Amino acid sequence: MIKVAVVGCGYWGPNLIRNFCSVPQCVMSMACDTKPDRLEYIQRLYPSVAVTSDFQDIINNDDIDAVAIATPVAMHFPMAQQCLQRGKHVLLEKPITASVKECQELIRLAVKHGRTLMVDHTFEYTAAVNKIKEIIQSGELGQIYYIDCVRVNLGLFQNDINVVWDLAPHDVSIVLYLLDQQPESISGQGKAHLKPGIEDVAALALNFPDNLGVYIQSSWLHPNKIRKITIVGSKKMLVYDDVDPLEKIKIYDKGVEVPAHYETFGDFHFSYRYGDIYSPRLEETEPLKKVCQHFIECIGNGTQPRTNGISGLRVVSVLESANISLKNGGSPIAIDWNRVTPEEISAKDSI
């Protein structure tokens, strides 16, 4: 029986605890937070879970096999490093680390110690995103022209990271998962309106191969809660509205017919195609439950998680480049993926 500890019992941690409690192949053993009231809260809800305010109690406890870390991003690396060095499997909240370098090091440690390293890219486990991936792969949308992501609301502000590191990881992980491709270059625009140096509004543009563009808007300062991803293909268009309880995905049989040949400028005419709209039913399972189950299964089987260290690295690479562009006024930054994911890492990690 795999014994699990959860570190960080603020906003997301209790959800991890609740879900690990429901996975039969593991025991939710220990919870850690620096704030006594959070530990009391956990104690009251889960009397059988041991609590501690000292992270070393988890590190030094050899009974703990796996640790899920839901602390501020800056602490992801030092905590995960210690866990892996002590032979514990690690699940990290998104983004996996605060830098590419940190993530590369965690991947190396996971390979070295033969432990599972996983990142909680929750949306990659939702019914909606998997349905969309299926639709894209079936060719129904045709060639993807561009993807537009909007993730805005009022708050929750973070003190240590800007809105790009807070909200955009969701969109980046979804897009990389859907496209199975990596952007060649990235530019970012953003401004800090409330706290100097912490951008609360940002707009990213990612350039993928084959002229595919991805646009990501993130804001902590918006009157409406919007979580919308629009995918425009040569055949059909798809809108994924995560806030809509009933029609999360809508597929529009809309498109533009490009004439095969045209000779003179004046001859060039597109014709628009309007068609049916279709909204597939989605099963409603909590995606975090699937994340926790998958983590425990990968530990048990020794298999690579779908959202492993490399997956986390890719997202962090995009965020890091976006952030550099943003801090420099928006000039695009090219990403050298060979440098980001050296041969030896990806090879070993994928074993």
Added chain:
Amino acid sequence: MIKVAVVGCGYWGPNLIRNFCSVPQCVMSMACDTKPDRLEYIQRLYPSVAVTSDFQDIINNDDIDAVAIATPVAMHFPMAQQCLQRGKHVLLEKPITASVKECQELIRLAVKHGRTLMVDHTFEYTAAVNKIKEIIQSGELGQIYYIDCVRVNLGLFQNDINVVWDLAPHDVSIVLYLLDQQPESISGQGKAHLKPGIEDVAALALNFPDNLGVYIQSSWLHPNKIRKITIVGSKKMLVYDDVDPLEKIKIYDKGVEVPAHYETFGDFHFSYRYGDIYSPRLEETEPLKKVCQHFIECIGNGTQPRTNGISGLRVVSVLESANISLKNGGSPIAIDWNRVTPEEISAKDSI
């Protein structure tokens, strides 16, 4: 009685004709288009309007006092130039010209010949935009942090200009009018998916003084028709949804309270304020009717139109810079407004 001719009877021209017909201080006299079927159409609807396929018939007709030009943008300059040189007043569709240089020349000609030069920035004449300007000026929203503009739909594609020159002029003219300020720098991202060289999707970022950001998304390739402008201020937030027939403007009494003093990093906490939502009733008058009336009045009184050559120049300056950035991969372009609007132009034009 001012005699008016309309050039270009395609998409927008017939609306100009219809509205000039309803302005009592002018006579809608002549219409021009190169396509016979458009002239037939106009003839049938307005038997009293003379039609011609030759623009020179208008230039050479000394009875024509004023010309409204609704042709492709590339023809704005040569046509307006001839009109002004022959002493005719000119109303141009947006954008006023295809370049800053052309617009500067038209302004010079208008001043030299003492004729009215006006651009049809239609939205500056809507009840909604004027209500929003009133709200901003009253201070109700507090300091403006940022403005986000989305103007997307499927089609209508243009053959000669990209989506920035086609859709963004509306947002740029609205934003410049609302803020009464000019951006210091601009960056643009965009891609051409259907016709090489003609971007059909674009994202602009405009940097205004005092850290104010404006984001503009334009697309001819989108499943939904969206015309939405979100204005986030330090006190309240406003959403202007031009597609909503009933609640075009919504003011959210939402905001973030920034603590006055804070000493350590950890002390820093925002508090969110949620409040009432309010949608003011707007009068429904066709804004183009106001445009036509204002043009005729300015001619009669010899006064400067609200949307005069300088107004058109500002919008074109933004578009031109945005386009340069876009064609160069998105690096931001600074605008030197002194160079764009030399002293002698603005002085004379404002007389």
Added chain:
Amino acid sequence: MIKVAVVGCGYWGPNLIRNFCSVPQCVMSMACDTKPDRLEYIQRLYPSVAVTSDFQDIINNDDIDAVAIATPVAMHFPMAQQCLQRGKHVLLEKPITASVKECQELIRLAVKHGRTLMVDHTFEYTAAVNKIKEIIQSGELGQIYYIDCVRVNLGLFQNDINVVWDLAPHDVSIVLYLLDQQPESISGQGKAHLKPGIEDVAALALNFPDNLGVYIQSSWLHPNKIRKITIVGSKKMLVYDDVDPLEKIKIYDKGVEVPAHYETFGDFHFSYRYGDIYSPRLEETEPLKKVCQHFIECIGNGTQPRTNGISGLRVVSVLESANISLKNGGSPIAIDWNRVTPEEISAKDSI
């Protein structure tokens, strides 16, 4: 060439004139209204149409072959009667007459004089309603359990008829057309809040064979404009929202599985089926154009219109019974369809 006159140039008449102008097989010849300003308005828009304030000018003009009547309902019968007696074909706005008796008499006259009698049940000519009829007939919805119709808004109040006679005719004609059945009994509730005796709010319940119920809500006093028809079948459910520009029809693959056998009370359990949602694309043609074309075609061919006198009679029968119930506090009224549509009428009319 069939020569058409339109009587009544208020709200709906000008739409009839505009559409008859576009039908090639007829000439829009004459328009009649008692108000001079309405005639001026028509004269200005359609210089070739003769106008008169005296209905007898139409009756006495033997060149006029067909008359479309868009006057207050009370005048439908006397005007149509004169037209038919003088051998003119007649198109009447809904409801065809103010009573069953009047309608029976018009049908008799039409048969006697061999003239076309048609009622403008516009919605029966819309793409949406015809698509729904097709869906119902295909069996896709299963057995129809009930239909719920909501048609409410603020105004337009009528001075002479209540909201049942004004708004419900649309729903009644749609429902009778969709179901191809007649209700066995009807009850109506309603109240007059603004003008004594003229109900401005009403709720009708129609009982059809096979336990099928139809509910109709009508109101001139409502903050929102709602035009919604919900059709619940044993297999699927359909919502027709005429105000939605994009997704007028939505088909929900939702339903309830009724267990085939059950023995004890406690065993009885339904299971709900949730499924995909689908919105078929509809062609956008102005239905009134189809009405006008169909009227002219029927005159030319001597064929019965789809919405002939019998169709108008059925709707008026329902309205009349609903109104009797409403005026009597809501007790249900049975309709004897044999009495309403005597054998000799329907036989002759369908020739």
Added chain:
Amino acid sequence: MIKVAVVGCGYWGPNLIRNFCSVPQCVMSMACDTKPDRLEYIQRLYPSVAVTSDFQDIINNDDIDAVAIATPVAMHFPMAQQCLQRGKHVLLEKPITASVKECQELIRLAVKHGRTLMVDHTFEYTAAVNKIKEIIQSGELGQIYYIDCVRVNLGLFQNDINVVWDLAPHDVSIVLYLLDQQPESISGQGKAHLKPGIEDVAALALNFPDNLGVYIQSSWLHPNKIRKITIVGSKKMLVYDDVDPLEKIKIYDKGVEVPAHYETFGDFHFSYRYGDIYSPRLEETEPLKKVCQHFIECIGNGTQPRTNGISGLRVVSVLESANISLKNGGSPIAIDWNRVTPEEISAKDSI
């Protein structure tokens, strides 16, 4: 410390348990259900709550001061009767009983034994309904013309009661609370499509004094979940949409100006007033928590609950009459409120 037992741990019972757990002045002591799996579920979540499958364990336990009953309606009366006779305070789910007679008997027992009798009309404790009551009482809406209530969705079907007894109690209790008046007569229409004798769709019409009408639609067979109450007044109109998370209440400054005097029929003209729309912010507290707190406070203070036996009786009286009308085809039923609430009951109960 008041000791509470909850009977019925199906759909609503667990919510009662959870909320009683959070009320400091009481102890959530015991839970009862006939199904072992429901008791296990409760045991797991609340280890400190004793469970039993035998209701008599609660009756015979003299430590239990108060009993909340969330069983099928048919069992409300026999269970509450036993509780009151044994000196226990009683909170009943809506509707309070299956008949007027049963409710009258419970009121008598509560008075006789000096115990608190309360019904869980949850909506009377929501921020939305209380805000609406405040708005109505302020006169902002003017004279109330009519109220339209729609409460429909797919399922949950009940085996023992029809949709009138299941869904309409919410609307009836809200309306009686808002208006502080009782209907003079009631009519009901409805049909059973799935299970003979159990109507799954119904439409009620309630006639209040001063020509005020209330219309209630209830359905278990509808593709959308709608919970909407529209209140039309002589000055303003209000829509309460309980499904909208952000703008539950909207007040429309819309209305109709009725001319003060008019002489002839033709002179009579209304003018419509369109105006601003306003959505007040509502505090979000769980109303059931307020219900539980109020119940415990009333027990402690010996005061009458806001939703006491009389309140429950009024709702049941309406439902009973509606049901009689419905079973008889829809003829209206008058309610003699003097007979329903005899002097001696209301007098004693209000002490």
